[in-house]
Amino acid sequence: MSDLDRYLQAATRDNTRRSYRAAIAHFEVTWGGFLPATAESVARYLVAHAGVLSINTLKLRLSALAQWHSSQGFADPTKAPLVRKTLKGIRALHPAQEKQAEPLQLQHLEQAVAWLDQEISEARAQQKRPQLLKACRDRALILLGFWRGFRSDELCRLEIEHVQARAGKGITVYLPRSKGDRENLGKTYQAPALLKLCPVQAYIEWITEAALVRGPVFRGVDRWGHLSEEGLHANSVIPLLRQALKRAGIEAEHYTTHSLRRGFATWANQSGWDLKSLMSYVGWKDMKSAMRYVEASPFEGMVRITDKPPSL
Template sequence: MNKIDHYLQAAVRDNTRRSYRAAVEHFEVTWGGFLPATADSIARYLADFAAEHSLNTLRQRLAALGQWHVSQGFPDPTKAPLVRQMLKGIRAMHPVQERQATALTLEHLQRTISHLEQQALFAQREHCLPDLLRARRDAALLLIGFWRGFRGDELARLRVEHIQALAGGGMQLYLPQSKGDRQGRGVTHRMPALKSLCPVQAYLEWITVAGIARGPVFRKLDRWGNLGEEALNSGSLIALLRRIFAGAGLPAETYSAHSLRRGFATWASSNGWDTKALMSHVGWRDVKSALRYVDASASFGELALPVPSEPKQIN
């Protein structure tokens, strides 16, 4: 790979690159399409999969096909009026209610962290390092993911050398790449130490017991408790979270990787955060994106708040 290709590849997130590659392969191999494509062939492709795939999936594939044409110097057929009209027709004929992840409530977060703490204490008494590692990693993953409203890929990309944490003080987490960081400048996130459910304490306990000084924060643990060098795959996060919640006796099948993000958004909205503060904290640029994550049916009013008296200080 030459220098130009190296920098061009770095401009696209790995998850995006993989999904685009899969979409182009689906068009060419699975459907039998030819590239460069015409608006008519794109419309026929959409029609053949309209009843099989969700509108979001079809749009993602159109984005990939459009990107391929632009990068190769061809006109983008996905922007043609015929294709846009096809999408409108598919939306009208196949209306589907958008499925959303169940928001993780503060009560369920407390219950899960209590369960993990009991596991950690028992592992310490029994001198069982594998169980101690798993409990400390899972607690740090949940608390950082919840209070920062991180997506699964952001949790997977956290690195120890990009984090500064002080017990009883707070922590800074730097992400060189983020979905909302369109300029590629990197984003620094801050969190204070909390009296309970503290992400700072959970992080320090995890890296201390794991002996991690550099590299990914959240790593794979095999069935024997051996700690790997590679980061957790964000695609495996759903299974991991459901295992954690099931262990705490919660309805694990209702949760997904977005449950932490949606849970925080709902908690913040219920505790006086305005939309602008919430968007700034999580990194949303679009109001609709923020409101989609807020579960209006959830009530956190009766729960004790583990944050400072001014919740916006969590920024």
């Protein structure tokens, strides 16, 4: 791979690249379309999947087709008025409410962490290192993901060299790149230490127990208690979260990693945060993105743990 190709590849996120490849394969192989495509064939493709695929999925397929034509030096058929009007008609005739991940309620966060605390105590007493490491890792990942509103890929890309945690004070995390950082300028995130459900203490206990000094923060643990050199894959975070919740007796099938982000946003909203502070803390650029994550109904039995972080 040439240096030019390497830089061009780095300009697109891995998840986006995989999604685009799958979209092109669906158009060309599954549906039987031809590339380069015409506006008429793209419109027929949309019609064939109207009401079957969501609007967002169709838009992703169009983006993949647009990127393929642009990279190959062909005119982009997705910009044609016929394609745009077809998509507009599909949206009008097949309205669908966007599915949202269930927000993780604070009472369920408390329940899950209490169970993980118990697992840690039992594993330490019984000298079961694999179970001890997994429970410590899961507790740190869930608490940091909730209180910082991180996405699964952001959690998986955390590097110990980019984290500064001080017990009783707070934690500072630097991410060189993220979904909202289109220019790849990097961003620093902070979270305070809490009296309960503390992400700072959970992080410190995890890296101390695992004896980690560099590299990925969250890693796989095999059945012998050996740590992987690689970070967790983003796709493994949802089953990890669901398994931890299920062990704590929580119905977990409707939870995803976005549940941590939505859970925090909803808690902050119900705790009196103004939208501007919430957007700044989580990293949303526009109000529409923020409102998608805020649950309108209040948490039942919610226990207030802390006020807004001092930085806000």
